[in-house]
Amino acid sequence: MKFLPLLLANIGRKKMRTILTVGSYAVALFLFGLLGVIDMSFNQGLEVAGVDRLIVRNKTSLIMPLPIAYKERLSQIKDVKDVTFASWFGGVYQEPKNFFAQFAIDVDTYRAMYPEFEIPEDQWDAFVRDRQGCIVGRKTLDRFGWKIGDRIPIQATIYRGLWEFNICGVYEARREADDTTQFWFHFNYLNERTPFIKDYVGWYTVRVHNPDKAAEVTKTIDERFANSSFETTTETEKAFMAGFVKQFGNIKLIILIVGSVVMFTLLLITGSNMSLSIRERTNEIAILKAMGFGPTHILTLILAESIGYAVIGGFLGLSVCKLFTLGGDPTNGLLPVFFLDNKTVILGIGITFMVGLISGFIPALIAMRLNIVRALRSI
Amino acid sequence: MANNQQTQESLIAVKNIHKNYTRGSETIEVLKDVNLNIHKGDFVAFMGPSGSGKTTLLNLLGGLDFPTSGHILIDGQDIAGMSSKKLTAWRAQHVGFIFQLYNLIPVMTAFQNVELPLLLTRLSKKERRQHVETALAIVGLSDRMSHYPRQLSGGQEQRVAIARAIVTDPTFLLCDEPTGDLDRKSANEILDLLTRLVNEHEKTLLMVTHDPLAAKNAGTRFHLEKGVLTANSQGEAA
Ligand SMILES: Nc1ncnc2c1ncn2[C@@H]1O[C@H](COP(=O)(O)OP(=O)(O)OP(=O)(O)O)[C@@H](O)[C@H]1O
Ligand SMILES: [Mg+2]
Numbered sequence: 033m034k035f036l037p038l039l040l041a042n043i044g045r046k047k048m049r050t051i052l053t054v055g056s057y058a059v060a061l062f063l064f065g066l067l068g069v070i071d072m073s074f075n076q077g078l079e080v081a082g083v084d085r086l087i088v089r090n091k092t093s094l095i096m097p098l099p100i101a102y103k104e105r106l107s108q109i110k111d112v113k114d115v116t117f118a119s120w121f122g123g124v125y126q127e128p129k130n131f132f133a134q135f136a137i138d139v140d141t142y143r144a145m146y147p148e149f150e151i152p153e154d155q156w157d158a159f160v161r162d163r164q165g166c167i168v169g170r171k172t173l174d175r176f177g178w179k180i181g182d183r184i185p186i187q188a189t190i191y192r193g194l195w196e197f198n199i200c201g202v203y204e205a206r207r208e209a210d211d212t213t214q215f216w217f218h219f220n221y222l223n224e225r226t227p228f229i230k231d232y233v234g235w236y237t238v239r240v241h242n243p244d245k246a247a248e249v250t251k252t253i254d255e256r257f258a259n260s261s262f263e264t265t266t267e268t269e270k271a272f273m274a275g276f277v278k279q280f281g282n283i284k285l286i287i288l289i290v291g292s293v294v295m296f297t298l299l300l301i302t303g304s305n306m307s308l309s310i311r312e313r314t315n316e317i318a319i320l321k322a323m324g325f326g327p328t329h330i331l332t333l334i335l336a337e338s339i340g341y342a343v344i345g346g347f348l349g350l351s352v353c354k355l356f357t358l359g360g361d362p363t364n365g366l367l368p369v370f371f372l373d374n375k376t377v378i379l380g381i382g383i384t385f386m387v388g389l390i391s392g393f394i395p396a397l398i399a400m401r402l403n404i405v406r407a408l409r410s411i
Numbered sequence: 412m413a414n415n416q417q418t419q420e421s422l423i424a425v426k427n428i429h430k431n432y433t434r435g436s437e438t439i440e441v442l443k444d445v446n447l448n449i450h451k452g453d454f455v456a457f458m459g460p461s462g463s464g465k466t467t468l469l470n471l472l473g474g475l476d477f478p479t480s481g482h483i484l485i486d487g488q489d490i491a492g493m494s495s496k497k498l499t500a501w502r503a504q505h506v507g508f509i510f511q512l513y514n515l516i517p518v519m520t521a522f523q524n525v526e527l528p529l530l531l532t533r534l535s536k537k538e539r540r541q542h543v544e545t546a547l548a549i550v551g552l553s554d555r556m557s558h559y560p561r562q563l564s565g566g567q568e569q570r571v572a573i574a575r576a577i578v579t580d581p582t583f584l585l586c587d588e589p590t591g592d593l594d595r596k597s598a599n600e601i602l603d604l605l606t607r608l609v610n611e612h613e614k615t616l617l618m619v620t621h622d623p624l625a626a627k628n629a630g631t632r633f634h635l636e637k638g639v640l641t642a643n644s645q646g647e648a649a
Binding site: 404 | 475499502504508510514519528536
């Protein structure tokens with residue numbers, strides 16, 4: 033601690049260079065944070081996937097339906113606790129860019145399957161009573177400035193016509209990573225208005241008694257429906273979400289590449305800054321060593337300086353990123369979630385620390401090994 | 412005083428020192444069989460032409476470099492045989508360095524510069540402050556403690572460097588052309604200060620200088636010529 037004035041004096045030595053170094057860290061970590069936010073929003077489904085839930089869908093394709101009669105048959109399978117189903121509606125509100133997911137749900141069973149979504153009892157009751165009722169997630173409700181009681185027109189794309197729904201309630205999520213952009217309405221309403229595809233559902237969600245039994249149940253289900261005209265593919269909710277994310281291409285890889293390039297560039301900038309400033313200080317380091325500062329002192333001082341820049345800059349960048357995400361989603365609700373999670377923050381701080389350490393390491397090593405006599409001669 | 416040093420215990424005893432530098436296939440003999448005895452409280456000046464090996468000798472005495480052969484006994488310890496780790500700790504305790512170009516840390520105040528060597532000791536913050544204030548008072552810069560080097564004249568900078576060298580109360584001081592970069596007036600002030608350190612504060616001081624006037628202040632003078640040390644006036648090589 034008593035070496036702190038020396039450390040601070042060195043950090044404050046070249047104000048412009050310090051600002052640029054700290055700024056590089058800040059910009060890089062801001063970018064890193066944003067990449068984390070985007071990654072999170074694509075993978076939020078994976079984060080919050082229920083460990084005891086399985087998704088059963090048509091083996092041919094997710095867009096192919098399954099008969100409603102499977103509900104009964106699924107609930108008879110050993111270790112299955114609950115079954116619910118839903119269908120994708122794919123409607124458009126006003127214009128296509130106002131995208132959000134609409135599900136026609138089984139009103140009797142859907143809510144119990146997803147306890148992470150919270151809806152006030154009276155709102156849910158109103159929804160159950162109203163055949164044209166709907167429940168809207170908080171984010172979508174706020175995005176369009178809707179209120180409970182509003183009547184919302186949705187233009188069907190897969191089905192036909194203009195559909196109108198009454199907002200009976202809003203659901204909120206307990207966790208930040210939960211998706212509150214969905215729009216639910218009665219499956220029965222959909223089923224009645226689409227006689228040409230009656231009694232078919234999009235997919236089933238099954239809850240098992242014990243998550244350890246998930247693999248077994250998965251197999252049993254697919255075997256049960258094998259060789260029928262509607263064969264199934266069953267997987268855990270997590271696996272299903274992962275497959276869903278893959279549709280958008282390898283987001284993780286893109287983020288990894290961009291992130292690595294950013295960090296590598298950062299390392300080059302800060303590493304050469306550190307080398308430069310240590311080279312300018314050769315003479316002073318020689319004096320310190322002559323005075324009796326040992327290799328460990330020198331190494332520690334330089335690494336502390338380098339890590340100091342990193343931590344200050346990293347903290348700044350991540351803070352600005354956090355503020356940015358608190359300011360709201362710039363895509364105006366297109367991404368299901370938009371927030372900087374703690375995992376990204378901790379990873380970011382870890383990476384900054386490492387970059388600081390590495391960029392200071394070679395200059396520190398050179399300074400540590402500096403020959404006093406030679407350095408003093410070359411003034 | 413230098414005539415009976417054979418019987419008197421020396422503070423610094425240099426025995427048959429050789430220092431060679433190899434540059435490619437060529438070996439340069441910079442110091443040739445140097446012998447030297449210095450007693451506590453001596454003020455010693457080394458003179459000689461450029462390239463004669465003065466700085467090299469001082470570096471060896473200060474434990475900054477190792478001789479090719481020979482022994483350097485300081486207070487009974489042979490520093491020529493020490494590991495560089497031990498030598499680092501030894502320097503912190505025993506040597507105060509004063510250089511021609513002062514070599515202060517430009518981003519630290521006079522106070523902070525003088526405090527630097529004390530950071531390696533176990534002294535408390537309060538004790539360090541007292542030591543620094545005492546050292547700066549001795550060099551007459553009590554009123555310049557919070558000045559940065561660039562706010563000081565050359566002579567003042569050198570006085571800060573002297574304060575830094577004496578603040579740990581080392582066994583001896585090594586000055587390599589301490590007045591080499593100063594005008595006559597400032598140089599005289601520095602020489603007066605160094606003389607006072609020897610006379611009033613009982614420091615042992617070894618100084619390299621080109622300046623015959625500066626050397627006059629010393630009690631003992633040695634001459635180096637192509638790596639060979641010879642006694643001069645009252646001084647005498649052992
Ligand atoms: N690292 C080295 N490698 C090779 N030769 C060296 C090295 N260091 C010093 N020398 C040589 O050793 C000789 C003595 O150098 P030194 O610096 O001790 O002389 P000096 O008496 O202090 O000279 P000056 O009065 O110019 O300071 C010089 O010829 C110099 O070129
Ligand atoms: Mg010299």
